[in-house]
Each structure stands twice: as structure tokens, then as C-alpha cells.
Amino acid sequence: MAGASQPPVRLALDSLPGAPREQLHLLPCVVQHDGGASVQRYFSPAIRGPQEPQPGDESTVSFRGRMLKGKQVLVPEGYLGLVLEEEEEAPYLSPEERNVRVKSTFESITAWNLERAPNGSDEILMAFSWPKIAEGRMKTKVGKKSSS
Amino acid sequence: MDLGAFERDNSVNCLLDSAVPSVCRTEPCSLGIDEAGRGPVLGPMVYGICYCPVARQRDLETLKVADSKTLTEAQREQLFEQLNEANDFVGWALHILSPNFISTSMQQRAKYNLNALSHDTAIGLIQHALDSGVQVAEVFVDTVGPAEKYQEKLKLQFPGLEVTVRAKADSLFPIVSAASICAKVARDRAVKNWKFLEDLEDASSDYGSGYPNDPKTKEWLAQTLDPVFGYPQFVRFSWSTAQTILESKAAPVRWDDSEDDSSQKSAQSLLCFFARKDAPAERPLHRYFHERKLEAVTSL
Amino acid sequence: MPNKRQRPAGPASKRDSGQWVMVAPVSVTDLPRKPGNGPLFTRLRNPSTGQAALYLFSSDARQLFEVKAFHEEYRSWFIGQAVQQDGRLFFATPVDPLFLVLFYLAKAEKEQGKFQPLDQILVDAEFSSCTMLLRCTNISKSIHHIAEEKETGGRKFYKYNEEKTLKWLTKKVNQTVNVLKDHDVSVGAKVKSATFISSKQLTGATEEDYIRYAHGLISEYIPEELSSALAKYLRLPEVAVPPTEPPSKKRKTSDGPVEAEEDYTKFNTVDLKSKKANKMSAAQKALAKVDKSGMKAISSFFSSKTKTTK
Numbered sequence: 001m002a003g004a005s006q007p008p009v010r011l012a013l014d015s016l017p018g019a020p021r022e023q024l025h026l027l028p029c030v031v032q033h034d035g036g037a038s039v040q041r042y043f044s045p046a047i048r049g050p051q052e053p054q055p056g057d058e059s060t061v062s063f064r065g066r067m068l069k070g071k072q073v074l075v076p077e078g079y080l081g082l083v084l085e086e087e088e089e090a091p092y093l094s095p096e097e098r099n100v101r102v103k104s105t106f107e108s109i110t111a112w113n114l115e116r117a118p119n120g121s122d123e124i125l126m127a128f129s130w131p132k133i134a135e136g137r138m139k140t141k142v143g144k145k146s147s148s
Numbered sequence: 149m150d151l152g153a154f155e156r157d158n159s160v161n162c163l164l165d166s167a168v169p170s171v172c173r174t175e176p177c178s179l180g181i182d183e184a185g186r187g188p189v190l191g192p193m194v195y196g197i198c199y200c201p202v203a204r205q206r207d208l209e210t211l212k213v214a215d216s217k218t219l220t221e222a223q224r225e226q227l228f229e230q231l232n233e234a235n236d237f238v239g240w241a242l243h244i245l246s247p248n249f250i251s252t253s254m255q256q257r258a259k260y261n262l263n264a265l266s267h268d269t270a271i272g273l274i275q276h277a278l279d280s281g282v283q284v285a286e287v288f289v290d291t292v293g294p295a296e297k298y299q300e301k302l303k304l305q306f307p308g309l310e311v312t313v314r315a316k317a318d319s320l321f322p323i324v325s326a327a328s329i330c331a332k333v334a335r336d337r338a339v340k341n342w343k344f345l346e347d348l349e350d351a352s353s354d355y356g357s358g359y360p361n362d363p364k365t366k367e368w369l370a371q372t373l374d375p376v377f378g379y380p381q382f383v384r385f386s387w388s389t390a391q392t393i394l395e396s397k398a399a400p401v402r403w404d405d406s407e408d409d410s411s412q413k414s415a416q417s418l419l420c421f422f423a424r425k426d427a428p429a430e431r432p433l434h435r436y437f438h439e440r441k442l443e444a445v446t447s448l
Numbered sequence: 449m450p451n452k453r454q455r456p457a458g459p460a461s462k463r464d465s466g467q468w469v470m471v472a473p474v475s476v477t478d479l480p481r482k483p484g485n486g487p488l489f490t491r492l493r494n495p496s497t498g499q500a501a502l503y504l505f506s507s508d509a510r511q512l513f514e515v516k517a518f519h520e521e522y523r524s525w526f527i528g529q530a531v532q533q534d535g536r537l538f539f540a541t542p543v544d545p546l547f548l549v550l551f552y553l554a555k556a557e558k559e560q561g562k563f564q565p566l567d568q569i570l571v572d573a574e575f576s577s578c579t580m581l582l583r584c585t586n587i588s589k590s591i592h593h594i595a596e597e598k599e600t601g602g603r604k605f606y607k608y609n610e611e612k613t614l615k616w617l618t619k620k621v622n623q624t625v626n627v628l629k630d631h632d633v634s635v636g637a638k639v640k641s642a643t644f645i646s647s648k649q650l651t652g653a654t655e656e657d658y659i660r661y662a663h664g665l666i667s668e669y670i671p672e673e674l675s676s677a678l679a680k681y682l683r684l685p686e687v688a689v690p691p692t693e694p695p696s697k698k699r700k701t702s703d704g705p706v707e708a709e710e711d712y713t714k715f716n717t718v719d720l721k722s723k724k725a726n727k728m729s730a731a732q733k734a735l736a737k738v739d740k741s742g743m744k745a746i747s748s749f750f751s752s753k754t755k756t757t758k
Binding site for chain 3: 006008009010011012013014016020022023024025026027028029030031032033034035036037038039040043075076078079080081082083084085086088100103104109123124127128129130131132133134135136137138
């Protein structure tokens with residue numbers, strides 16, 4: 001396999017200001033399809049729960065005749081949700097580099113489970129604490145500095 | 149009968165009932181149970197109970213209630229009006245099971261079959277009548293499944309009641325016929341005036357009776373199919389009619405408890421095996437990452 | 449390779465949407481924007497395994513982020529008015545670039561064992577982007593944590609120093625312990641409960657549990673033998689690991705004390721013998737007396753779980 005020789009991927013930041021904010025739903029199933037979906041026509045109106053869900057609020061919906069329960073999860077403070085997209089037409093670029101652009105942004109997602117809302121011991125909710133752990137690890141506590 | 153309560157949110161079940169005639173609170177009553185809309189692939193299933201004093205069943209017969217299936221829709225509507233006019237001694241209650249409830253119950257992780265669902269709904273309605281103060285003495289139930297087991301179940305649940313479960317009870321006992329008319333009228337109205345919570349745009353609303361062999365229903369199912377969502381909640385996803393179309397025409401959807409998983413899973417894990425080959429796998433991930441399903445990434 | 453844009457075959461086929469959902473620090477996006485100059489995703493050596501892993505450099509290459517993905521088998525996304533089959537959620541999180549430099553420093557120490565300029569140490573034909581590490585803000589300031597420095601003719605030369613490194617790593621472990629406590633991470637026996645109770649109350653995790661856990665987390669960023677050396681340096685008691693893994697190439701396990709390879713052992717064993725008796729914490733002493741068969745059960749639980757989910 002071409003392993004390490006894969007070209008690096010440049011993130012085109014000029015795409016960020018114009019990128020729309022979108023609603024993201026993480027489903028508890030694999031939909032074997034990539035492309036358009038009438039989320040606004042079929043899915044959104046079927047969601048039952050608070051009108052403007054706050055983080056932690058639970059909602060209910062059904063998809064393909066199965067009951068889903070979901071929870072709104074905020075992107076951690078200091079972080080931004082990005083949907084990145086391969087930029088196909090970039091002929092001026094060197095072939096040593098691929099390009100991705102920001103297609104849309106998000107500030108929260110709704111994580112859906114089958115029949116049972118995600119709780120604190122669910123992998124998806126726990127995964128959202130990773131950035132804070134990663135960051136905290138980098139910071140030296142003021143009190144500890146003198147010991148070195 | 150005002151279906152407004154159900155129409156406000158037809159994705160969930162709804163209980164409707166008449167006022168309890170005062171005579172039903174004091175005199176022993178006969179109660180009939182029947183269901184409507186068990187077979188169709190579209191719309192709700194409706195359970196109805198009707199009750200009146202045991203001594204007034206004769207009066208019910210003079211209303212000429214008969215098995216709802218032998219009547220036209222117009223006749224049923226008319227008979228329902230007459231039942232309502234007899235509100236000095238006849239009462240009713242309906243439990244409308246939304247198609248969404250039917251789909252999600254039958255396709256639950258712990259499967260909930262239609263018979264169990266029927267029985268539980270019937271039990272719930274008898275209990276509702278008792279809770280409302282109706283002096284229920286005898287219960288007549290129409291059934292499609294094995295009558296004896298069902299009868300046992302009900303007797304166990306309500307030891308104080310005289311329970312008769314019988315196939316075609318709706319043509320044998322006027323009180324069951326009355327219940328049948330109530331249920332069928334509600335089911336017809338709910339289907340006729342179905343308000344799609346989904347935005348179906350220009351989709352036809354000519355969906356016929358909802359029975360799988362109705363050509364109009366068939367055509368509507370073929371035309372309304374959405375490749376990702378399948379159908380609006382009006383359709384019972386748990387019906388084989390719907391499932392067959394979804395399997396052949398819509399994007400496949402796999403759940404962690406899908407029945408045909410064993411074959412897919414082994415293929416899947418084989419894929420994963422090859423996929424992971426170029427990923428570092430020699431040192432197992434620390435449990436922090438493992439417990440969060442966080443894995444190393446080697447490329448975008 | 450003729451098609452440079454192609455992603456690896458096989459797994460990519462199910463992820464061919466050419467689209468990724470990612471959570472990244474805001475700082476990745478608001479740095480100075482020169483045309484054509486944006487953050488760069490590139491492969492570097494994972495310092496724990498020496499194998500390829502994806503990293504992200506900020507636009508000016510002064511900050512480094514590692515990329516991990518939340519990945520459950522049965523997940524897909526609705527994104528706006530679209531569906532994406534690949535249900536992974538990528539996280540770009542800050543990582544100390546010194547860990548990656550450490551990998552090369554230790555390697556150079558083994559291979560040459562002499563003072564060298566950093567730009568000669570950070571040479572990797574397979575991962576050419578590793579020279580970008582030289583531009584990370586942190587490196588010049590913090591390199592002294594893991595290396596000895598000599599200056600000749602205005603040029604700086606470095607040589608790996610394990611004792612310094614172990615001290616630095618110990619600080620990292622302590623920082624990690626603090627973070628784990630602050631964020632209530634469950635470090636004891638794993639308990640799955642519907643109601644999320646503080647892990648501290650739930651499992652009565654000891655200081656020892658935290659240190660071991662933090663050591664495990666830090667070990668994700670350092671070579672295996674250094675991880676063993678660090679365990680000794682921290683005086684972490686041995687925990688038996690079930691013999692399910694093939695003996696070669698795996699972490700040294702079983703009953704005996706870890707025998708770290710190469711010269712790491714030398715001062716550590718001395719260190720151990722001289723300090724162990726009087727410097728054990730109360731918790732460590734308590735632990736030394738405790739029957740460790742319970743730990744064995746716990747560790748085997750996790751390792752067997754790893755197996756089945758693969």
C-alpha cells in the first residue's frame with residue numbers, strides 16, 4: 001500500500017466564511033447511500049420533544065419504522081464542527097497535495113440511539129469529552145511549575 | 149366522534165370515549181370489544197368497546213346493529229349516529245393505535261407481535277371502562293387468533309367478569325357489533341382525513357382502502373417511496389408489503405440487530421481486517437480510547 | 449503510483465462520500481490566512497507504534513493536532529438535506545509535538561548515539577512532513593526536557609537523555625492525573641450504569657489507579673520500551689495480563705517484573721531498589737499487600753473485550 005506517500009491534504013480556509021450552518025443527526029444504523037435526503041420533509045417534522053432542544057434534552061423520532069431516541073450534544077467549547085468536502089476541481093494545485101474545503105459547520109449534533117436515549121456511559125457522549133482531556137493534558141498547573 | 153385529539157399528533161396513540169351513561173354506573177353491563185383495520189398496510193388500527201346495561205341489550209337490537217363488515221360506510225356512519233343518540237344507556241370508548249406505534253412496536257428490539265398488542269389494547273380498554281365507573285359484568289370479544297387462550301388470558305386478568313371470546317363475535321352479539329361499528333367508523337375517518345406530518349409535496353392522496361391487494365394502495369406505495377426514508381408514518385413499515393418494496397427499491401439500512409446480520413457481519417469484519425492491516429494494531433489502544441470508540445486515523 | 453488522489457481501496461469504498469465530519473479547535477480556523485496556505489492534514493509517525501497516523505498542522509505549522517475518529521459500526525449521518533453513510537466523527541485535538549520529536553531523538557540515540565542538530569535528527573524519507581515539526585512553537589522551548597544541548601559555532605546540537613525524559617514524562621503523567629480527576633474519568637473497574645455516577649464515588653479509585661491510567665494514556669505517545677521504563681520510574685506495581693496475546697512483539701507481561709530492553713534498565717533498577725522501600729505512597733503500600741488476582745480479572749475482561757469487538 002502506498003502508505004506514507006499519500007499526499008497531504010490542505011484545508012482551504014477561504015471556504016469557511018460562506019459555509020452554512022447545518023443540523024447534524026448521528027443515526028444508530030448504516031444507511032447505505034451517500035447523497036440527497038429529504039430530512040426536512042420526512043425526518044425533522046417527525047421529531048417529538050422540546051421545540052428548541054437544549055443540550056441534554058431528549059427527543060424521539062422514527063426512521064424506517066423504528067423508534068429512535070436522541071440527545072442534543074454540543075461541540076465542546078473552543079471547538080467548531082466542520083463538514084469537510086474533497087475539492088475535486090483544483091487543477092492549479094500541485095499533485096502532491098489534495099484539497100478539502102469547509103462545506104458546512106455545526107455547533108451541536110443530535111445523537112440517536114435505537115429505543116434508548118444516549119446517556120453518560122454511551123461511547124458517543126464520552127467521546128465528546130476527549131478534546132477537553134487532550135487539552136488539559138497540555139496545560140501545566142501553575143502550582144506544579146516550581147517542582148522542575 | 150371527534151378525532152381532533154388524534155389528528156393533532158397522529159404519530160402517537162389516542163384514547164377517545166363517550167360520556168358514561170349514568171345507568172351504566174349502577175346496573176350490571178354487557179361490554180363488547182372489536183377491532184378495525186388489522187389487515188391494511190396503511191393507517192391506524194382501532195380498538196373499540198361498546199357497553200350498555202345487560203337488561204337493555206334488547207333495545208340495542210332494535211337499533212339493528214349488525215356486523216360492520218356487512219354494512220356500507222354510509223350505513224355504519226348512520227348507525228354510529230344512532231348509538232350516540234342512545235347515549236342514555238349506550239357508551240363507547242376507542243383506542244386508536246397509530247401506524248407509527250404499530251411499526252415501531254412490531255420492529256422493536258424485543259419484538260411485540262400484533263396478537264400481543266391486540267390483547268394488551270383490549271385489556272386496557274376493559275380496564276378503562278372499569279376505571280370510568282362502568283359496572284361491567286360480562287365481556288364479549290371478537291378474535292382472529294385462537295379464542296381459548298385469549299379467553300384464559302382475559303379471565304386471568306379480570307377474574308370477576310364473565311368473558312366470552314369468540315371468532316365472528318361481531319355477528320353473534322349485538323354489543324360486539326356496536327363496538328365494531330364504532331371502531332370501523334373511527335378507522336375510516338382517520339384514514340380518509342389522514343394529515344401527513346411529512347411534507348409529501350405533490351404525492352397523490354388517492355391511497356385507496358389501505359389493504360395490500362387494493363390496486364390503488366399498491367400504486368400509491370409504488371409512487372410514494374422515498375429512497376432514504378421509505379414512507380411517511382402513515383405506512384406500517386412492519387408489513388411485509390412495505391418491507392418487500394423497501395428491500396428492493398430503497399437504500400439498504402442496517403441496524404445492529406438486523407436479522408440477516410450474520411452473513412453481512414462476517415463480510416464486514418473481513419473488510420475491517422484488511423482495512424486495519426495498514427493501521428497500527430500491534431499495541432492495543434488504551435482503554436480510554438477503546439471505551440469511547442475512538443480510533444487512530446491514517447488518512448482522510 | 450499513478451493515481452495520487454486515490455484513497456486506499458477496500459475500506460474507502462464504503463467511505464467514498466469524499467466528505468468528513470470533524471470537530472476541531474477554533475484556533476485551527478482563525479489563524480492568518482495567506483492564499484493557498486491553510487491547515488494541513490499529513491501523515492506522521494505515531495510515536496508509540498512508529499506507524500503512519502494522521503495529524504493536522506495549523507496554517508503557520510506552529511501547532512500540531514492529532515486526528516482520531518469516533519467509529520461505531522452502525523452509524524451514519526444526516527447532514528442538512530443529505531445522508532452520509534460514513535458515520536465517523538473525527539476529532540482534531542492538540543498534541544505536544546515533543547512526543548513526535550522524542551521518537552526520532554530516541555531512534556537517533558540508538559543508531560548514532562551522538563550530538564546532532566535537530567534538522568538532522570528529524571529526517572524521515574517515508575514521512576517527509578516530519579521536518580514541519582521543527583516549526584512548532586513548542587519545540588525549541590521544550591526540547592531541553594528530553595535532550596542535552598550543546599552549542600558550537602552558533603549551532604545547537606542535541607542528544608537524547610532518558611533521565612530527563614522520564615522526569616518530563618512523569619510531569620505529563622501528573623498533569624494527566626489532574627485532568628482525569630477534573631473530568632471525572634472512570635479509571636477503576638469499568639462500570640456501565642444507566643445513571644452516571646461520579647467514578648470516584650463509584651469505584652473508589654485510588655491514586656495508584658489514576659497513575660496507572662495516566663501512564664497508559666501517555667504510553668499512547670511514546671515507544672513501548674520507554675513506556676515500560678516509565679512504569680518502573682513511577683514505581684507502578686506489576687499487573688498480570690492474561691496470556692492470550694502471542695508472546696512476541698507484545699508488551700512484556702506475565703508474572704515476572706518487566707525486563708525492559710536495551711540500556712533503559714540500568715539506572716531504573718538501581719533507582720527502584722534504593723527508593724522503593726521508603727518512598728512508596730500509602731496507597732502503593734496498601735496495594736502491595738492486596739491480592740492482585742482481582743486486577744487480573746479486570747485486565748482480562750478488557751483485553752478479551754478488545755478481541756471480540758474487532
